[in-house]
Amino acid sequence: MADKSKEYLIVAAIDFGTAYSGYAFSTRSDFLKDPLKIVTNTWQGDTLLSHKTVTCVLFDEDKKFKAFGFDAENQYADLAIDKKHTKYFFFTRFKMRLFNQTQLQRNFLLEDEMGKKMPAIDVFSACIRYLREHLMEHSRKQVSHIADTDFRWVLTVPAIWNDTSKQFMREAAEKAGFESDQLLIALEPEAASLCCRHLPMTTIKGCSGGFVPFAPKSKYLVLDAGGGTIDITIHQVQDNGSIKELYAANGGDWGGTYIDKAFRDLLSDIVESTLMDDFQHAKMDDYIGLFREFEVKKRKFKKDMAEKITFKVPIALDETFEHKNKKSIKDHIATKPQYNGNIIWTVDKLRIGADIARNLYTKALDKISHHLKSLFTVDLVKDVSTILLVGGFSESEMLQCMIREQFPDKKLIIPAEPGLAVLKGAVIFGHDPQVIKERRCRHTYGVGTTVIFDDSIHPVSKKFTANGTDRCKDIFSKHVEIGQPVLVEENQIELTYTPVYDDQTKMTFGVYISPERDPMYVDGPSCKRLGSLEIDIEGTGLNRSVTVQMTFSDTELHVAGTNNNTGKKTLAKFDFLG
Ligand SMILES: Nc1ncnc2c1ncn2[C@@H]1O[C@H](COP(=O)(O)OP(=O)(O)OP(=O)(O)O)[C@@H](O)[C@H]1O
Ligand SMILES: *[C@@H]1O[C@H](CO)[C@@H](O)[C@H](O)[C@H]1NC(C)=O
Ligand SMILES: *[C@@H]1O[C@H](CO)[C@@H](O)[C@H](O)[C@H]1NC(C)=O
Ligand SMILES: *[C@@H]1O[C@H](CO)[C@@H](O)[C@H](O)[C@H]1NC(C)=O
Ligand SMILES: *[C@@H]1O[C@H](CO)[C@@H](O)[C@H](O)[C@H]1NC(C)=O
Numbered sequence: 001m002a003d004k005s006k007e008y009l010i011v012a013a014i015d016f017g018t019a020y021s022g023y024a025f026s027t028r029s030d031f032l033k034d035p036l037k038i039v040t041n042t043w044q045g046d047t048l049l050s051h052k053t054v055t056c057v058l059f060d061e062d063k064k065f066k067a068f069g070f071d072a073e074n075q076y077a078d079l080a081i082d083k084k085h086t087k088y089f090f091f092t093r094f095k096m097r098l099f100n101q102t103q104l105q106r107n108f109l110l111e112d113e114m115g116k117k118m119p120a121i122d123v124f125s126a127c128i129r130y131l132r133e134h135l136m137e138h139s140r141k142q143v144s145h146i147a148d149t150d151f152r153w154v155l156t157v158p159a160i161w162n163d164t165s166k167q168f169m170r171e172a173a174e175k176a177g178f179e180s181d182q183l184l185i186a187l188e189p190e191a192a193s194l195c196c197r198h199l200p201m202t203t204i205k206g207c208s209g210g211f212v213p214f215a216p217k218s219k220y221l222v223l224d225a226g227g228g229t230i231d232i233t234i235h236q237v238q239d240n241g242s243i244k245e246l247y248a249a250n251g252g253d254w255g256g257t258y259i260d261k262a263f264r265d266l267l268s269d270i271v272e273s274t275l276m277d278d279f280q281h282a283k284m285d286d287y288i289g290l291f292r293e294f295e296v297k298k299r300k301f302k303k304d305m306a307e308k309i310t311f312k313v314p315i316a317l318d319e320t321f322e323h324k325n326k327k328s329i330k331d332h333i334a335t336k337p338q339y340n341g342n343i344i345w346t347v348d349k350l351r352i353g354a355d356i357a358r359n360l361y362t363k364a365l366d367k368i369s370h371h372l373k374s375l376f377t378v379d380l381v382k383d384v385s386t387i388l389l390v391g392g393f394s395e396s397e398m399l400q401c402m403i404r405e406q407f408p409d410k411k412l413i414i415p416a417e418p419g420l421a422v423l424k425g426a427v428i429f430g431h432d433p434q435v436i437k438e439r440r441c442r443h444t445y446g447v448g449t450t451v452i453f454d455d456s457i458h459p460v461s462k463k464f465t466a467n468g469t470d471r472c473k474d475i476f477s478k479h480v481e482i483g484q485p486v487l488v489e490e491n492q493i494e495l496t497y498t499p500v501y502d503d504q505t506k507m508t509f510g511v512y513i514s515p516e517r518d519p520m521y522v523d524g525p526s527c528k529r530l531g532s533l534e535i536d537i538e539g540t541g542l543n544r545s546v547t548v549q550m551t552f553s554d555t556e557l558h559v560a561g562t563n564n565n566t567g568k569k570t571l572a573k574f575d576f577l578g
């Protein structure tokens, strides 16, 4: 585990995003002078320069890494023109696959754009390795004589990810060459919060008239609207400047790429989804171009736009359609009364009515609004009156308007370059990780134990007899309750357990989580077993005991058991990736 109090010469952060990724770094001496003196890279995109590059990666037919980012996308599009792309592996927007994978395992395979599979861990680690190497080369040009051991690395992950996904990222990073004791995992909205605290107020939209959002005691909701996730955390600044989380991280997968999906669904509705799939496979370069065009156009959508929006569309789409259906898309649309002049297709242009365009945002915005509404009914959150909007998607006028309209009594603040807040904040976090003092538990944690059987409470099915005493098994012994504040890196309450057989030589505890406050049994439907802790107990008799402690760090739960008679400590290891 990384030692948070250690100071490093240079802190480097990698934000591996769903849509865009990048890196940033700063030296300790620069950080002490100005925390925002952070170096980022400038990536050359198609037409634009940007501080993050697209999250795309290309491997050759031997699964050897070829390119990352805009380069990978361009090379793949070129390969597609030459019809050579089918042998290659091209992955894009794959980070979200870790979020709701039902059986996320170490050997899980990722499907590329053409449906070919590669181990996900190789894909993730190749990307992280590329960014790491690019960064090291970049930093060596700026700071002379730095050794590998001078770096502290920070990798960001969405706060709403569970332990399984976080462990996957950590392992991918270790595979990419990071030493685990130099690596910190930062939660994306937390990083953004740290960055915004240092920004000059004049660069923050919404901070006029002497309003100071980050003064001691102030509470604010950080909404990181990224490409994949809407990631929310609620913070309060303490008197000494450290940060306390007021409510457990929450959110969902309704980020900016939700809009892209809605656009693809619209196209599928017009030309039928099998045709879209055929088109994607046969004309990958055009397919990539189509979504690049959408990426540019969707950013200009406004709540009160009235005019139709025009997209350049590849001629090949019309050709593919005509080849299959013996008529053009234009003629096909004419037979669909529901489009009624609101969708117009000429050979290489698609024009859609303003309502249809706005509608592409509706589902995502409804989900976000619905989620925020229910969040603001929670007692702990009710009086939070500031929303700090960060992440690339937060630049959307559609999203900003929705929040202003639906939450008129909240103050909305948006920093300049909201898409970089996570990245810069991750560097700041790396210099001072102890600034996050307190978090809220996202689950109830406990271990399985037994109690004296009581037939007025316990079912007979759980009865067993040990040393002449009837006992009830599978009892959930709660250590930490969901929503409870826990000090980061500090021991939570310790509970002591005794053996039930006097000749027992070890005690084994299952470690469980549950979304309930007071789960009764560890085999209840809501409970999930994380792993187990086994402690040797020497001697004999029932008068022996062990004490179980739980500690939370950023990404990991540590469970330890201490033998009371010998003082020997045993740590549990959890493997969420099975
Ligand atoms: N002006 C805009 N209007 C609408 N959407 C935008 C705008 N600018 C950026 N986006 C969208 O924001 C998303 C990118 O934001 P960001 O870079 O924060 O995401 P990410 O870090 O890659 O994703 P995540 O944090 O979820 O992993 C993309 O889906 C992009 O289309
Ligand atoms: C989440 O899972 C559902 C089905 O289980 C799937 O339809 C959806 O696309 C997934 N979402 C993401 C972002 O992967
Ligand atoms: C994390 O979520 C996935 C699916 O959503 C689930 O399969 C996995 O068991 C979860 N892991 C933990 C540790 O809760
Ligand atoms: C800041 O104050 C909190 C309580 O208000 C305390 O727990 C924490 O240790 C303090 N941090 C520092 C760095 O002094
Ligand atoms: C427990 O059972 C063992 C035999 O199995 C016996 O020797 C011992 O005295 C019993 N102890 C108690 C406290 O009942």
Ligand SMILES: *[C@@H]1O[C@H](CO)[C@@H](O)[C@H](O)[C@H]1NC(C)=O
Pocket (backbone or CB within 6 Å): 543
């Ligand atoms: C049980 O242990 C406690 C403390 O460890 C000790 O004070 C007590 O005398 C012991 N009782 C027996 C019966 O051994």
Ligand SMILES: *[C@@H]1O[C@H](CO)[C@@H](O)[C@H](O)[C@H]1NC(C)=O
Pocket (backbone or CB within 6 Å): 496, 545, 546, 547, 564
């Ligand atoms: C075991 O040790 C813990 C802490 O060291 C102590 O709180 C507890 O009372 C001890 N239990 C017994 C039975 O001795």
Ligand SMILES: [Mg+2]
Pocket (backbone or CB within 6 Å): 015, 017, 018, 188, 226, 227, 391, 422
């Ligand atoms: Mg992000």
